[in-house]
Amino acid sequence: MSNHGDLGGLCVHQISFGLEHDFAACTEPLARAGVGLTAVWHDKLAKIGAARAARILRDSGVAAVSLCPGGILTQRAETEFRAALERNRRMLADAAEIGAATMVTISGGLDEGERDIRFARDRALEGLTRLVPEARAAGVKLALEPLSPVTCATRGVLTTTALTNDWWEAMDAPDVVGIALDSYAIWWDPGIMDQIARAAGRILNLHLADWRRDTRDLRFDRGMPGDGVIDIPGLIGAVRATGFTGPLEFELFSALDWWQRAPDETVAEIVRRYRTLTEPPA
Amino acid sequence: MSNHGDLGGLCVHQISFGLEHDFAACTEPLARAGVGLTAVWHDKLAKIGAARAARILRDSGVAAVSLCPGGILTQRAETEFRAALERNRRMLADAAEIGAATMVTISGGLDEGERDIRFARDRALEGLTRLVPEARAAGVKLALEPLSPVTCATRGVLTTTALTNDWWEAMDAPDVVGIALDSYAIWWDPGIMDQIARAAGRILNLHLADWRRDTRDLRFDRGMPGDGVIDIPGLIGAVRATGFTGPLEFELFSALDWWQRAPDETVAEIVRRYRTLTEPPA
Numbered sequence: 001m002s003n004h005g006d007l008g009g010l011c012v013h014q015i016s017f018g019l020e021h022d023f024a025a026c027t028e029p030l031a032r033a034g035v036g037l038t039a040v041w042h043d044k045l046a047k048i049g050a051a052r053a054a055r056i057l058r059d060s061g062v063a064a065v066s067l068c069p070g071g072i073l074t075q076r077a078e079t080e081f082r083a084a085l086e087r088n089r090r091m092l093a094d095a096a097e098i099g100a101a102t103m104v105t106i107s108g109g110l111d112e113g114e115r116d117i118r119f120a121r122d123r124a125l126e127g128l129t130r131l132v133p134e135a136r137a138a139g140v141k142l143a144l145e146p147l148s149p150v151t152c153a154t155r156g157v158l159t160t161t162a163l164t165n166d167w168w169e170a171m172d173a174p175d176v177v178g179i180a181l182d183s184y185a186i187w188w189d190p191g192i193m194d195q196i197a198r199a200a201g202r203i204l205n206l207h208l209a210d211w212r213r214d215t216r217d218l219r220f221d222r223g224m225p226g227d228g229v230i231d232i233p234g235l236i237g238a239v240r241a242t243g244f245t246g247p248l249e250f251e252l253f254s255a256l257d258w259w260q261r262a263p264d265e266t267v268a269e270i271v272r273r274y275r276t277l278t279e280p281p282a
Numbered sequence: 283m284s285n286h287g288d289l290g291g292l293c294v295h296q297i298s299f300g301l302e303h304d305f306a307a308c309t310e311p312l313a314r315a316g317v318g319l320t321a322v323w324h325d326k327l328a329k330i331g332a333a334r335a336a337r338i339l340r341d342s343g344v345a346a347v348s349l350c351p352g353g354i355l356t357q358r359a360e361t362e363f364r365a366a367l368e369r370n371r372r373m374l375a376d377a378a379e380i381g382a383a384t385m386v387t388i389s390g391g392l393d394e395g396e397r398d399i400r401f402a403r404d405r406a407l408e409g410l411t412r413l414v415p416e417a418r419a420a421g422v423k424l425a426l427e428p429l430s431p432v433t434c435a436t437r438g439v440l441t442t443t444a445l446t447n448d449w450w451e452a453m454d455a456p457d458v459v460g461i462a463l464d465s466y467a468i469w470w471d472p473g474i475m476d477q478i479a480r481a482a483g484r485i486l487n488l489h490l491a492d493w494r495r496d497t498r499d500l501r502f503d504r505g506m507p508g509d510g511v512i513d514i515p516g517l518i519g520a521v522r523a524t525g526f527t528g529p530l531e532f533e534l535f536s537a538l539d540w541w542q543r544a545p546d547e548t549v550a551e552i553v554r555r556y557r558t559l560t561e562p563p564a
Contacts, residue, residue: 188431
């Protein structure tokens with residue numbers, strides 16, 4: 001990333017610009033700001049196809065770190081479960097085509113009417129395990145991502161880093177399975193420092209967002225790092241101490257604030273926050 | 283509770299009727315419905331004083347199981363921390379005066395500007411430990427209650443049952459310290475069944491509310507048991523298996539639904555849900 005100077009360790013997720021802006025509109029502001037890494041949101045890619053997405057990235061000089069969000073594999077009905085696996089297979093092919101090293105996978109929540117959270121967890125682990133050979137064949141790693149308990153019902157029964165480490169060990173495929181951690185999802189966890197240490201060598205992605213003290217929405221009111229209660233430098237330090245050398249990835253689900261702004265403005269602020277997080281102390 | 287027939291194992295928290303109804307208005311509907319147990323909300327008690335509260339309870343034939351919410355002891359400033367301890371001392375006296383066996387304590391969240399969650403946790407444990415001799419003298423037990431990570435920033439850095447068990451052990455006062463569990467706070471926890479088993483003999487209160495799939499508010503949109511995603515019978519069964527014989531306590535923070543209804547209507551529905559939870563299978 002030498003052509004991106006001091007921003008070489010910064011990745012901005014496409015979703016930080018909201019749901020409306022298309023793939024190109026999420027890529028060009030990064031190029032203009034000198035940000036060379038992005039995480040691709042699959043809904044945006046799907047609208048134009050992987051070949052065109054790959055071309056936009058190449059033309060912009062922006063590389064895809066990962067494709068999000070894969071997984072979502074908690075369906076009880078066999079037909080729906082198989083459809084979800086198939087969706088993941090297509091995503092793995094898309095990830096390979098855009099040159100993303102990882103596909104970030106979330107577990108999925110509870111089916112409508114489902115109250116058996118143990119079943120949902122077993123199902124997700126079963127589905128993720130089935131994807132291992134296909135991920136290996138595609139040359140794309142699966143990054144298991146725990147989500148905040150806030151979204152347990154609807155998005156992620158994988159709620160803790162401890163369970164993520166358990167799953168990583170159960171999957172027994174260290175060449176192709178890793179872990180993605182997000183400050184927003186893990187900060188409240190009393191065991192987080194031990195679990196980050198346990199995840200040494202497994203961490204593929206580090207997502208950053210802050211928990212706003214006056215959070216107004218369960219999913220779409222994340223704050224820019226520095227605007228909330230999370231000790232983000234502390235979490236980065238703990239992850240770095242495991243040997244992780246990857247970029248800092250800004251992932252802002254912020255319908256109530258940042259999504260309402262122009263992407264160029266959001267990128268400019270992300271760059272400022274990134275510099276604050278990475279500049280050496282005076 | 284023989285005078286309350288088959289509702290003898292039901293407790294309804296005053297807060298289930300919302301913030302507006304006063305102490306008497308939260309007690310009389312219970313008496314009318316034949317519910318003999320309540321959990322007192324301290325804000326309501328404070329408006330009329332403990333002596334008058336005790337008289338209303340006695341006249342209604344409704345007994346106080348607990349006083350809520352004590353604790354909230356994460357203040358960094360010494361003066362504020364001491365004021366919080368003092369508030370708890372007054373609450374212990376109030377709890378004794380209304381004949382409540384326990385004061386439910388939550389840890390408190392993060393001070394404005396605070397990002398050191400470890401400090402906040404240490405502080406709360408320090409404060410709770412300081413209250414032990416006073417609780418013992420008052421003849422009121424402290425029930426440590428973990429809250430959902432959803433309210434970690436503002437209400438409860440004590441986010442897991444594992445940490446609650448750790449604190450219980452660290453406090454080393456089994457005669458006067460116990461644990462309060464709430465289905466709403468613990469259902470997402472992958473380790474919950476093990477931690478409930480570990481809490482055998484420590485559980486003083488069991489609060490019930492459901493997590494609505496389409497939860498619209500971080501704190502005030504709890505569902506009636508049966509209206510959400512939680513396997514509440516499973517959690518009750520696990521708690522009962524530890525030897526817990528206390529009542530089932532309905533605690534509905536529901537500004538968007540139940541708080542807008544008349545208390546008599548809410549009680550009637552609680553009684554129906556309670557019967558569903560306790561009737562033997564056909």
